[in-house]
Amino acid sequence: MENPLLLFPQLNISASKDKSYYKVMNSTNKEETNKASKPGAKQKRNRLSLLLQKSEFHEDDHLGKPANLKKAASVSPEEAVKWSESFEKLLSQKAGLDAFTKFLKTEFSEENIEFWIACEDYKKCKTAHELLPKAKTIYETFIQKDAPKEVNLDFHTKEVTSQNIEQPIITTFDAAQSTVYKLMEQDSYPRFLRSDPYLNLVKGRNPSHPALRRRSRSFAVNEFQDVRSDFTIW
Known part of the structure; x- marks a missing residue:
């Protein structure tokens, strides 16, 4: 039997043309697909x-x-200088109170200033109805044994405060607040005035950024010298 391609040579030509056509079409389709998938220069911009x-x-x-x-x-340096006039002057100004609070945090003794602030807020209560919940919160946070932020109080002051907590009055925490105030004034306040951040602030310089140093909760006087701290406000 004769080869059909020899009898019908046009079939071979047609097949070749079809193959070439498909190759061209496939190549064109791929280019169009790639163009469609890639963003143009304007789109990129x-x-x-x-x-x-x-x-x-x-x-x-x-x-x-x-x-x-x-x-x-x-x-300002002028404002910072006034903080050295007295501990009361320091706490009476918001910037001074914030700076001193940050200093106590470097010594891990910020519970003292937080207790003092809580007592100041407590004394602003206008009704007896407000006193009881606030008094219990302060007692449970700062005074009772193993409180999360227990402050260092002598036995007598703690006992008197504990006895008065069931029927609190506006002066319930006065003795405890006074004790903590004196501890800060006699111990932490002098170190604050000797600290590098405070001295740099008075001189109008940028603060240094030394590492934190841990202190005992007992507030032993002169336990550490020239504690350096990091105040984010300076």
């Missing part, structure tokens, strides 16, 4: 511009907040 705008927006938003906080919490 639009996307890049959008990303840059978002990045700048978040960066400005992020950087703006610390700058605003720093500006709001800035303290």
Whole structure:
């Protein structure tokens, strides 16, 4: 039997043309698919511009907040000098109270100033109905045995305060607050005035950033010398 391609040579030509046609079509389809999947130069520029705008927006938003906080919490050397006049003067100014609180945190004794602040807030109660819940919260937080932020009180002061907690009055914590106040005034306050961040602030310099140093909760006088601290407000 004769080869059908010899009898019908046009079949072979047609087949070749079909193969070439399919190759060209496949190549064209792939190019169009690739073009469709890849963004054009204009589209790329639009996307890049959008990303840059978002990045700048978040960066400005992020950087703006610390700058605003720093500006709001800035303290002049003249104002800082006044803090050395007396412990009462230091606590009477918000910036001074904040700075001293941060200092006590470096000594791990911030429970003392927190207790003092809580007592100040307690004395602002206007009705007897407000006294009981606040008194119990202060007692359970700062005074009772193994309280989470127990302050260092002598036995007599703690006993008197504990006995009065069931029927609290506006002066229930006065003795305890006075004791803690004197401890801070005689022990922590002098070290605060000798600390590098405070001295740098008085001289108008930038603060240093030394490591924290742990102190005993007993507030032993002169246990440590020249405690260095890190105040984020300076």
